[in-house]
Amino acid sequence: MIVFDKVTxxxxxxxxxxxxxxxxxxPEGELCLVVGATGSGKSTLLKCINGLVPHFTGGTMAGDxxxxxxxxxxxxxxxxxxxxxxxxxxxxxxxxxxxVEDELAYGMESLATAPPTMRKRVEETLDLLxxxxxxxxxxxxxxxxxxxRVAIGSVLTTHPxxxxxxxxxxxxxxxxxxxxxxxLQRLVHDLGLTVVLAEHRLERVVQYADQVLLVPGGGxxxxxxxxxxxxxxxxxxxxxxxxGRLAGWSPLPLSVRDARRLAAPLRRRLSDNPAPARxxxxxxxxxxxxRHLVVTYGATSAVRxxxxxxxxxxxxxLMGRNGAGKSSLLKAMVGLVxxxxxxxxxxxxxxxxxxxxxxxKAVGLVPQSPxxxxxxxxxxxxxxxxxxxxxxxxxxxxxxxxxxxxEILADHHPGDLxxxxxxxLALCVVLAAAPPLLLLDEPTRGLDYSAKHRLVAVLRRLVCxxxxxxxxxxxVELVAEVATRVVVMAEGEVVADGPTADVVVxxxxxAPQVAKILxxxxxxxxxxxxxxxxxxxx
Amino acid sequence: xxPVDSPxxxxxxxxGAWWLWALGLAAAASRxxxxxxxxxxxxxxxxxxxxxxxxxPWAYAYGAxxxxxxxxxxxxxxxxxxxxxxxxxxxxxVDLPEIPLPAWAAGLKLGGLVTWEAxxxxxxxxxxxxxxxxxxGAANALAxxxxxxxxxxxxxxxxxxxxxxxxxxxxxxxxxxxxxRAAQRLRGYDGRGVGGLRRTAMPVLEGALGRSVELxxxxxxxxxxxSSPVPGTTxxxxxxxxxxxxxxxxxxxxxxxxxxxxxxxxxxxLGLGVVLAAAGLVAGGRRTNRTRYRPDPWxxxxxxxxxxxxxxxxxxxxxxxxxxxxxxxxxxxxVPSVPPLALVCMLVGLVPAFAAPPPPDRLPTATSPGxxxxxxxxxxxx
Numbered sequence: 024m025i026v027f028d029k030v031t032x033x034x035x036x037x038x039x040x041x042x043x044x045x046x047x048x049x050p051e052g053e054l055c056l057v058v059g060a061t062g063s064g065k066s067t068l069l070k071c072i073n074g075l076v077p078h079f080t081g082g083t084m085a086g087d088x089x090x091x092x093x094x095x096x097x098x099x100x101x102x103x104x105x106x107x108x109x110x111x112x113x114x115x116x117x118x119x120x121x122x123v124e125d126e127l128a129y130g131m132e133s134l135a136t137a138p139p140t141m142r143k144r145v146e147e148t149l150d151l152l153x154x155x156x157x158x159x160x161x162x163x164x165x166x167x168x169x170x171x172r173v174a175i176g177s178v179l180t181t182h183p184x185x186x187x188x189x190x191x192x193x194x195x196x197x198x199x200x201x202x203x204x205x206x207l208q209r210l211v212h213d214l215g216l217t218v219v220l221a222e223h224r225l226e227r228v229v230q231y232a233d234q235v236l237l238v239p240g241g242g243x244x245x246x247x248x249x250x251x252x253x254x255x256x257x258x259x260x261x262x263x264x265x266x267g268r269l270a271g272w273s274p275l276p277l278s279v280r281d282a283r284r285l286a287a288p289l290r291r292r293l294s295d296n297p298a299p300a301r302x303x304x305x306x307x308x309x310x311x312x313x314r315h316l317v318v319t320y321g322a323t324s325a326v327r328x329x330x331x332x333x334x335x336x337x338x339x340x341l342m343g344r345n346g347a348g349k350s351s352l353l354k355a356m357v358g359l360v361x362x363x364x365x366x367x368x369x370x371x372x373x374x375x376x377x378x379x380x381x382x383x384k385a386v387g388l389v390p391q392s393p394x395x396x397x398x399x400x401x402x403x404x405x406x407x408x409x410x411x412x413x414x415x416x417x418x419x420x421x422x423x424x425x426x427x428x429x430e431i432l433a434d435h436h437p438g439d440l441x442x443x444x445x446x447x448l449a450l451c452v453v454l455a456a457a458p459p460l461l462l463l464d465e466p467t468r469g470l471d472y473s474a475k476h477r478l479v480a481v482l483r484r485l486v487c488x489x490x491x492x493x494x495x496x497x498x499v500e501l502v503a504e505v506a507t508r509v510v511v512m513a514e515g516e517v518v519a520d521g522p523t524a525d526v527v528v529x530x531x532x533x534a535p536q537v538a539k540i541l542x543x544x545x546x547x548x549x550x551x552x553x554x555x556x557x558x559x560x561x
Numbered sequence: 562x563x564p565v566d567s568p569x570x571x572x573x574x575x576x577g578a579w580w581l582w583a584l585g586l587a588a589a590a591s592r593x594x595x596x597x598x599x600x601x602x603x604x605x606x607x608x609x610x611x612x613x614x615x616x617x618p619w620a621y622a623y624g625a626x627x628x629x630x631x632x633x634x635x636x637x638x639x640x641x642x643x644x645x646x647x648x649x650x651x652x653x654x655v656d657l658p659e660i661p662l663p664a665w666a667a668g669l670k671l672g673g674l675v676t677w678e679a680x681x682x683x684x685x686x687x688x689x690x691x692x693x694x695x696x697x698g699a700a701n702a703l704a705x706x707x708x709x710x711x712x713x714x715x716x717x718x719x720x721x722x723x724x725x726x727x728x729x730x731x732x733x734x735x736x737x738x739x740x741x742r743a744a745q746r747l748r749g750y751d752g753r754g755v756g757g758l759r760r761t762a763m764p765v766l767e768g769a770l771g772r773s774v775e776l777x778x779x780x781x782x783x784x785x786x787x788s789s790p791v792p793g794t795t796x797x798x799x800x801x802x803x804x805x806x807x808x809x810x811x812x813x814x815x816x817x818x819x820x821x822x823x824x825x826x827x828x829x830x831l832g833l834g835v836v837l838a839a840a841g842l843v844a845g846g847r848r849t850n851r852t853r854y855r856p857d858p859w860x861x862x863x864x865x866x867x868x869x870x871x872x873x874x875x876x877x878x879x880x881x882x883x884x885x886x887x888x889x890x891x892x893x894x895x896v897p898s899v900p901p902l903a904l905v906c907m908l909v910g911l912v913p914a915f916a917a918p919p920p921p922d923r924l925p926t927a928t929s930p931g932x933x934x935x936x937x938x939x940x941x942x943x
Contacts, residue, residue, distance in 0.1 A: 130784050138852055380751050
């Protein structure tokens with residue numbers, strides 16, 4: 024269905040090609056998962072399929088891409104609309120109209136589809152994607168999962184044979200991701216569509232894939248094959264696969280269900296070991312306290328009567344569905360919103376009244392999109408500005424950056440960095456003031472596994488130095504890896520607060536894969552299991 | 562009679578009808594500075610908006626435009642009181658200390674006597690502009706400019722899309738700027754001024770640019786820009802027709818609305834311009850091969866609504882011509898007279914509150930639990 028024949032592609036002005044000599048043949052009617060680190064060329068590869076590369080992006084391309092027998096050399100993206108539906112990384116950025124129905128019809132209008140056919144297909148698509156209740160809603164009022172489904176629907180109405188999606192669930196909460204993945208499953212199984220998707224959150228999608236395409240990057244050849252096969256060699260793998268490799272299970276399990284069936288011997292071996300306790304002992308004095316905090320926007324209250332505190336030496340994970348009040352709580356703690364009831368006390372300051380320059384010495388927040396606080400033309404200028412903003416000695420931020428991400432060069436433009444590198448840079452900018460309390464809002468959006476590991480290392484170092492960290496996140500694997508305490512919020516209230524293992528192990532939504540496989544034992548991460556196994560064998 | 566001809570059959574009215582009605586009201590407002598008549602026009606527009614607006618985010622636009630109007634009136638009065646020259650009347654409110662200005666600023670004064678006459682004239686003139694703005698606000702609340710642009714003829718399709726995109730980008734930019742501004746505080750920076758502006762502008766513009774590129778890619782992947790080739794002569798003819806038409810419409814409207822030129826001069830040129838433009842659009846429409854999903858029908862309620870706007874304007878023109886003393890009160894301190902004919906104009910303007918069908922999402926059955934919450938959210942945006 025999709026044939027790449029010796030495809031080599033170089034962006035204009037790039038020193039080396041992004042894709043080198045790719046040759047593979049994706050069969051029809053399968054869900055193919057494209058796996059690779061950030062910057063390995065996954066997005067470029069996906070854009071080749073509908074001709075955005077090279078028609079839209081420019082650059083030099085050798086070889087040929089054939090979709091359904093048509094070459095992207097001659098057919099432009101707009102000519103391939105009836106064969107390939109392409110959904111980009113940010114669905115909101117791709118919306119052309121402002122309501123659900125209009126967005127679904129847009130592609131057909133361009134194809135000059137007859138009005139009765141259009142009407143029929145819009146109704147069919149609304150049903151297929153479960154959007155009929157939302158048909159008149161303005162697109163901006165939809166949740167992330169709903170927006171992603173509308174974006175998928177908008178390319179489905181032209182009846183393409185292939186659907187290409189670039190990280191469809193990266194920015195979604197678990198619930199929204201489930202919606203989208205269930206939809207994709209249905210399209211593959213009921214309609215026989217060929218679906219190609221790239222994704223970082225492998226733990227969410229790998230069990231649904233029929234084929235995995237591993238893009239190692241750096242000019243090495245891609246591998247296309249059965250998921251278990253490719254995953255056994257992949258440098259990037261979800262925890263279930265890592266656990267399977269560690270325990271030597273065969274065939275390699277890809278889902279929690281498969282792994283649980285094979286895990287009985289491992290559970291027996293581990294049952295004698297006490298599950299590792301997270302560092303609970305060396306907690307210091309409270310860094311921030313809220314008492315009966317209420318935050319309201321207009322008539323809706325985002326945070327309702329929250330009383331809690333963060334102490335030195337702990338990493339607190341704030342969890343809960345989108346709109347549960349996590350971000351609002353963080354914003355109240357740095358004074359971005361004023362409380363409408365109760366008090367916030369950060370090192371004796373009231374954040375909504377304190378001067379920014381005084382507050383940054385007590386608490387720092389890295390916002391959801393790190394680029395919001397970056398604006399200089401180079402990394403060096405950014406670091407220098409950060410030092411002068413907080414009156415830190417010159418070179419503080421740059422020194423931090425050299426330790427955390429030495430590969431980021433001083434003359435890089437912040438806009439050219441990868442998502443993970445930009446996060447580290449924003450982190451350094453905030454850390455230049457050495458705030459004892461660091462807040463992170465959704466730090467792992469769009470991060471690959473290696474970037475996540477680096478973030479984990481940074482956070483551990485901070486708490487060892489006596490700082491406190493609070494992060495609002497949907498990423499259960501990150502929480503399992505690094506958090507010492509988990510606070511779950513729902514409808515603006517705290518519904519659970521306790522040590523990580525106590526809160527997440529029994530929860531269907533927040534349990535990491537390892538905990539699900541090894542339940543009722545309270546193990547959270549592959550590395551914990553690995554250390555325990557090494558100890559028992561020696 | 563078709564169901565769409567009934568004013569009780571719930572559907573959204575053609576956006577063009579709402580805009581014609583609103584522009585009619587605005588044209589009427591442009592023909593008088595009588596504060597009673599202007600206030601009545603604002604009330605008429607407000608009543609129709611309340612009666613027929615939907616739950617869409619833009620339906621709350623009227624309030625924002627009303628506030629903008631109040632600001633305009635206030636600014637107008639303050640400027641008039643502080644800067645106007647002295648020959649404004651005899652009823653003094655207050656005698657401010659006058660600041661002497663250099664010789665090159667002759668004709669201006671700063672401070673000095675503030676008279677009731679000056680303030681009231683400024684109020685009337687400010688109210689006239691505020692009324693026109695309220696009429697545009699009413700059109701925006703009843704049918705967003707985005708919806709109107711969807712109905713543009715095929716020849717103008719590309720221009721229409723560009724306009725729609727820029728319309729959605731403006732509120733997005735405002736939201737981005739607020740977010741980035743807040744985020745800059747996170748760097749421990751309290752400063753404002755030029756440096757602060759740069760700090761906000763850079764991420765906002767970069768974000769906007771990135772989004773534009775993504776949108777362009779998405780539109781290309783949705784089949785935007787598939788067109789059939791046309792010969793060069795047709796293209797040139799189309800351009801000439803459209804250009805001539807737009808010129809004619811512009812001159813014609815100027816002639817109609819500018820009281821000094823006289824309405825009869827504008828009318829034929831306006832007609833000629835409309836015909837030329839229509840011919841150009843038809844010729845240009847052959848190039849784009851598109852169909853339209855569920856176009857809004859143009860039925861009896863549309864005729865009534867558009868007709869109400871046109872009639873309202875026409876009646877006010879007659880009022881202005883026949884009762885110039887009522888339309889342009891000579892003595893600002895007297896209670897302005899209101900000829901009965903002007904009241905007819907107001908009643909005609911109210912017709913859409915009853916002749917336009919209710920929007921589908923206002924029916925009790927269609928209220929979803931979420932829509933209320935979204936409504937308040939939208940209010941915040943506006």
